[in-house]
Amino acid sequence: MLLxxxxxxxxxxxGLAIVGTAAAPEAAPEPEPEPQKRVEVRDNKIVINEKVQxxxxxxxxxxxxxxxxxxxxxxxxxNPQIKKIEIEGxxxxxxxxxxxxxxxxxxxxxVMKYLTGKAGVDKKMLTAKGYGETRLLNSSNPxxxxxxxxxxxxxxxxxxxxxxxVDDQGHxxxxxxxxxxx
Numbered sequence: 001m002l003l004x005x006x007x008x009x010x011x012x013x014x015g016l017a018i019v020g021t022a023a024a025p026e027a028a029p030e031p032e033p034e035p036q037k038r039v040e041v042r043d044n045k046i047v048i049n050e051k052v053q054x055x056x057x058x059x060x061x062x063x064x065x066x067x068x069x070x071x072x073x074x075x076x077x078x079n080p081q082i083k084k085i086e087i088e089g090x091x092x093x094x095x096x097x098x099x100x101x102x103x104x105x106x107x108x109x110x111v112m113k114y115l116t117g118k119a120g121v122d123k124k125m126l127t128a129k130g131y132g133e134t135r136l137l138n139s140s141n142p143x144x145x146x147x148x149x150x151x152x153x154x155x156x157x158x159x160x161x162x163x164x165x166v167d168d169q170g171h172x173x174x175x176x177x178x179x180x181x182x
Contacts, residue, residue: 039071041079046072046152052111059106061114069111072152073119082125084156087111089130090137092147097132105130111150127155 039048052069053062061069076082089108091100108128115121136147164172 038068039075041075041082041154044154044157046075046082046085046154048072048150048152051148052107052150054107054110057103059103059110061110066114066118069114070119073115073121076115076121076125081157081159082154083158084154085126086153086155087115087126087128088135088151088153089128090135090147090149090151091130091132092143092145093133093136094143101130101132103130104132107150 036049038050039046041047048068050068051065053065054060055062076085087108089104089106089111091104093100095103105128108130112123112126112128115126116123133147137149162174164174166172
């Protein structure tokens with residue numbers, strides 16, 4: 001510094017700073033959970049997380065269920081390991097046993113007709129069977145809504161079994177691969 005010259009401080013409002021502790025950064029928001037799929041393959045089932053809707057006491061599929069059945073067809077086509085599926089119709093205990101058996105069978109066949117017609121699934125892959133009220137989900141309330149349903153059971157699929165050997169350097173080598181029908 002030169003004699004006679006005092007230090008000068010230049011400032012303006014834009015250069016002001018607040019001295020103190022910085023605020024903690026905000027935590028990143030939790031990622032949204034993945035939405036539940038309406039249709040998915042789980043073990044030997046194609047699980048639908050909604051109900052196929054029919055007209056009352058009828059095998060006519062309501063239009064509101066067409067998108068759901070289109071998704072079922074898409075899942076079938078995207079999983080070439082699936083070879084055969086049984087479409088199961090189920091009923092609650094309202095009405096007579098024979099009526100429920102016939103209605104559940106007609107509904108299973110209506111779903112099969114939709115999938116093989118409008119949705120383009122290979123007919124050779126599908127069978128349809130009505131079980132009436134013989135397989136209730138809620139046996140303590142046989143007339144419950146959840147007993148009226150359609151299910152998709154995979155009766156044949158081809159799974160690839162692979163045996164792998166790992167060497168001392170951690171490299172994997174396939175030693176056997178075979179397709180197995182389940």
